Amino acid sequence: MKKWIIGCLIAAISVFAAGCGSTPSAGAKAGQPHTAQAAPDAMKASDLQLKTLDGKTAVSLKELYKDTPVYLNFWASWCPPCVREMPHIEALQKQYGDKIRFAAVTMDQNPADARAFIQDKGLTLPVYTGNLQAIAQLYDVSAIPVSLLIGTDGTILAKHVGAMDEAELKQFLQPAL
Amino acid sequence: MQRKNIWIYITAVVLLAIGLYRHEPAAVWQRAATICLECIGIG
Amino acid sequence: MDKRHVIQLLSAVIYNAHVPGFLNGRIFQGESKAACVPGLNCYSCPGAIGACPLGAFQSVLSGTALRIPFYVLGTVLLFGILAGRFICGWLCPFGLIQEALYRLPGPKLRHVPGTGILRYFRYGIAVVFVLILPVAAYLISGIGEPAFCKYICPAGTLEASVPLLLMNQSLAAAAGWITVWKFFVLAFFLVLMICIYRPFCRFVCPLGVWYGLWNRRAMLGIAVAEKRCTHCGTCHAVCPAEAVIAGNAECISCGRCVESCPEKAIYFRNPLCDPEQLEVKSK
Numbered sequence: 171m172k173k174w175i176i177g178c179l180i181a182a183i184s185v186f187a188a189g190c191g192s193t194p195s196a197g198a199k200a201g202q203p204h205t206a207q208a209a210p211d212a213m214k215a216s217d218l219q220l221k222t223l224d225g226k227t228a229v230s231l232k233e234l235y236k237d238t239p240v241y242l243n244f245w246a247s248w249c250p251p252c253v254r255e256m257p258h259i260e261a262l263q264k265q266y267g268d269k270i271r272f273a274a275v276t277m278d279q280n281p282a283d284a285r286a287f288i289q290d291k292g293l294t295l296p297v298y299t300g301n302l303q304a305i306a307q308l309y310d311v312s313a314i315p316v317s318l319l320i321g322t323d324g325t326i327l328a329k330h331v332g333a334m335d336e337a338e339l340k341q342f343l344q345p346a347l
Numbered sequence: 348m349q350r351k352n353i354w355i356y357i358t359a360v361v362l363l364a365i366g367l368y369r370h371e372p373a374a375v376w377q378r379a380a381t382i383c384l385e386c387i388g389i390g
Numbered sequence: 391m392d393k394r395h396v397i398q399l400l401s402a403v404i405y406n407a408h409v410p411g412f413l414n415g416r417i418f419q420g421e422s423k424a425a426c427v428p429g430l431n432c433y434s435c436p437g438a439i440g441a442c443p444l445g446a447f448q449s450v451l452s453g454t455a456l457r458i459p460f461y462v463l464g465t466v467l468l469f470g471i472l473a474g475r476f477i478c479g480w481l482c483p484f485g486l487i488q489e490a491l492y493r494l495p496g497p498k499l500r501h502v503p504g505t506g507i508l509r510y511f512r513y514g515i516a517v518v519f520v521l522i523l524p525v526a527a528y529l530i531s532g533i534g535e536p537a538f539c540k541y542i543c544p545a546g547t548l549e550a551s552v553p554l555l556l557m558n559q560s561l562a563a564a565a566g567w568i569t570v571w572k573f574f575v576l577a578f579f580l581v582l583m584i585c586i587y588r589p590f591c592r593f594v595c596p597l598g599v600w601y602g603l604w605n606r607r608a609m610l611g612i613a614v615a616e617k618r619c620t621h622c623g624t625c626h627a628v629c630p631a632e633a634v635i636a637g638n639a640e641c642i643s644c645g646r647c648v649e650s651c652p653e654k655a656i657y658f659r660n661p662l663c664d665p666e667q668l669e670v671k672s673k
Contacts, residue, residue, distance in 0.1 A: 248377060248453045250533045251390050279377055280370075287454060312416055313382030313389075313561065332389050332564035352471055352607055359468040366461025371450065375461065376424035378449045379433035379441035382417055382561070386434050386445060386539040387551040388569035389561065 213326045215318070216308040220275065220298035223285040229298060234271055235320045239327070239346035243274040243295075244309070244316040247287040251333035252315040258336045260293055262343065270319075270346050277302055277314055319346050394480055394644065395489075401429065402483035404439075406549075411436030415557025426462060428469045429482030430597050432543070434550035436557070443469070444520065444597045445539050445546070452524040452534020466600060474608030475601045478591055479642035484545040485591055491583040499586050505632050508593050509640060515542070516596035538596060540568070545590075547576040587630040591642060602639030609661045611643040612636050618655035625651055 218231040234240045243259055245252035263272040274297045276284035281299045288297055305311060309318070319328040319342065327345040334342060366372070384390050391399075405427045408418035417436050427440040443466050450459035469477060478485055492498075502508065515538070523537035539546055551572060555562045582589045591598050605611060614625075614637050625636040625647035633640035636647045636656045648656045 246377065246381070248374065248449075249381070250453055250535050251384055253454050253533050254531075277377075277381065279373055306419075310560075312558075313384050329560060330564065331560045332384055352609075355467065355471045355604075355607070359464050359471060362460045362464030362467060364464075366459070366464055369460065371459065371461035372424040374450055375426070375441050375446045376421065378446065379423040379438075380417070380419040382550075382554065383434045383445065383449070383536070383539065383546075384564075385536055386432060386543070386546045387554055387561070388540075388547065388572035389564045389566065390535075390540055390568055 214324045215320045215326050218275075218300055218305060218308065220300045223276070223281045223288070223297055223299060225281070231320075232324070234273060235322055235324060237322065238269070238271045239322060240271045240273060240318075240320045241343060241346075242318040242320060243272075244277060244305070244311045244314050244318075245274055246277040246314055247283045248278070249314050253287070255315055255333040255335075255339075256291065256293060256295070258334065258339050260295055261336060262339050263295055266343060266347065270343060272296070273298060275300065275305060277305070277311065317342060319343065321346065395486075397480050398482070398486040398489075401427075401481045402431075402486050405429065405431045405483055406435060406437030407439050408437045411438075412553060415554055417554075426465045426469075428473070428477045430484045430543075430545050430595065431482075432539075432546040432550040434546065434554065436550075436553050438549075442545075444543075445536060448520055448524050448536035448539060451521075452528040454533060456525065456528050456534070466597075467604075470601050470604035471608055473601075473610040474605035474643075475598060475639070475641060476608060476611035476643040477601055478595075478598050479611075479644045482591075483549075485588060485642070487548070488583045488588045488590060491580065492587050494584050496584045502586055502589075502592075502632065505592075511593050512595060512599050515594055516599040520596045541571070542575060542594070544572075544576040544579040547572045551576075588642070592631050592640065598642075605639050605641060606637060609659065611659055612641055612645065612647070613657060613659050615655045615657065618653045620653055620655075622652060625656060 215231060215235070219228065220231060221228045231240075231242075241259075241262075243255070245256070247253065259272065259274070272295055274295050276297055276299050278284040278299070279302070284297055284299070288295075309316070313331055315331075315333055317328075317330045317334065317339075318326060321327050328342055330342055408420075410416070411418055415436060417434055418439050420439065422439045423433065423441055425440050426443040426446055428443070430444060431438055431440070431442055433441045433445055443462060447459050447462045447466070450457060450462055473481070519538035519542060524534045527537065528534035551569070555565060555569075579590055586592075606613075614635065621635070626632065626634055628647050628650045629636070629641070630644065630646060631640055631642060636651075643658070645658065648658070
C-alpha cells in the first residue's frame with residue numbers, strides 16, 4: 171500500500187514538475203518583465219495585403235515597415251487576453267509612436283465587430299483586416315494575441331504569443347528602439 | 348419519445364433557431380478554431 | 391472490452407479525428423468546429439474537430455460583451471433531453487480516461503467518505519465558475535473570462551496544454567504561473583483518478599451537473615421501473631459512482647446495476663420500445 175502511495179506521489183510530482191518545467195519564464199514573470207522570445211534566425215516578414223476596417227483603403231505590410239520598424243498585434247474583439255492588452259499597446263503608442271509604427275490586425279470574421287470595439291474604447295491604434303487564412307498561415311497565428319516586431323528590412327525582430335502588460339511590451343519593443 | 352418532454356424539445360429547437368439567427372455558430376467557430384490561451388494556462 | 395467501452399473509445403477517436411494536429415501541434419480550423427460535441431473535449435486539443443460545449447458556453451457568455459449563448463444552450467439542452475448523463479457514461483473521452491486510470495493498480499477508495507456532501511460540490515463549481523465568475527469578470531473589468539477552463543478544467547490541461555506546450559515553442563515560452571497551477575490541478579486529479587472511480591465526474595464536472603438535471607427524462611439511459619422498485623438499495627451498493635439510486639442525477643448509465651436488481655426493475659431506456667411493454671416482457 172505504501173509503495174503505491176509513494177508511486178502516486180512521484181507521478182503527481184512529475185506531472186507538476188512538467189508543468190513547471192515548461193514555464194522557463196515563471197520565475198522571471200514574478201519579478202521582471204518577460205523577455206520576448208527571439209525570432210528564428212533571419213526570418214523575414216512575408217508581405218501581407220491589408221485593408222482598413224471600412225474596407226476603403228488597401229495597405230501592404232511592406233509599406234508599413236518601409237520607413238520605420240512596425241509593432242504588429244494580431245487580435246480579435248472576442249478574445250479576452252487580446253482586449254486586456256489593448257490599452258497597454260495604446261499607451262505605448264503614445265510613448266513610442268514617433269520611433270515605431272504601431273498597427274493591429276484583427277482576426278475577427280466580422281470586421282464590424284472590431285470596428286465597434288475600437289470606436290467604443292476610443293482607440294487610436296490603426297487596425298487592419300485581411301485574408302485571415304493567409305495571415306494565419308504566413309505568420310503562424312494559431313493562438314492570439316500575437317505580437318510581432320518587424321524591422322525596416324522586413325526582418326522579424328521579435329515574436330511573442332500571449333498578452334503582455336506595459337512593462338513587458340516595453341521590453342518587447344527594445345530591439346527596435 | 349415521452350410526450351411530457353415535447354416542450355423541452357421545442358425549447359431546445361427555439362434556442363437553436365435564435366442562436367442560428369444571431370450567427371452564433373460562427374462565434375463558436377472563432378473561439379474553437381483559435382487556441383484558447385486561457386484554456387491552456389497561458390491567458 | 392464491453393459495448394460501452396467500445397463506444398466510449400469510438401467517440402474519443404471521432405471527437406479527436408484531426409490526427410495531423412498531434413504531429414504538428416496545430417489545432418483544427420475546419421467548419422465542424424462550429425458544432426459542439428456532447429462530451430467534455432477541449433477545443434484546443436490539436437485533434438479536436440468540434441467545440442467543447444462547456445468552453446463554448448463560457449466564452450460566448452462573456453468576453454467583450456455579455457451574451458446569452460442561445461445556440462450553445464439549445465445544443466446542450468437537446469443533448470441533455472436526448473441522452474442526459476448517458477453521454478457521460480458512453481460519449482465522453484474524459485470519462486474514458488478516468489476509467490482507464492482507475493484500472494491501474496493502486497489503492498482503491500470504493501466508498502468516498504463524505505460523498506453525501508461532496509456530490510453537491512459540483513453544483514457549486516458549476517454555478518460559481520461557469521456562471522458567476524465569467525459574468526463578474528465582465529462586470530468588474532469589462533472583460534469576461536472562461537473561468538472554469540482557465541482555473542480548473544483538467545481536461546483542457548491534459549488534452550490541449552500538454553500536447554501544445556510540448557510541440558509549440560512559442561507557446562511554451564509564454565507559459566507562466568497559471569500554467570503551473572493548472573498542471574498542479576491536473577496532477578491532483580490524475581492521482582485521484584487512480585484511487586477513486588471518476589472523481590471529476592462525480593464531484594466537479596459542470597457539464598455532468600447540467601446533463602444530470604435531464605437524466606430522468608432523457609430518451610436514453612438507465613431507468614428504474616417505479617412499480618417494481620422496492621428501494622432495497624442494491625443498485626446503490628453496486629454502483630461504482632455511489633449513485634443513491636439507479637437513473638438519478640449521479641447515474642452515468644454504466645449499466646453495472648442492471649443485473650444486480652433483485653426485482654429486475656432496472657433497464658436501459660430504448661426509444662424504439664414503449665417502457666410499459668418492457669415491463670410486461672421482463673415479468
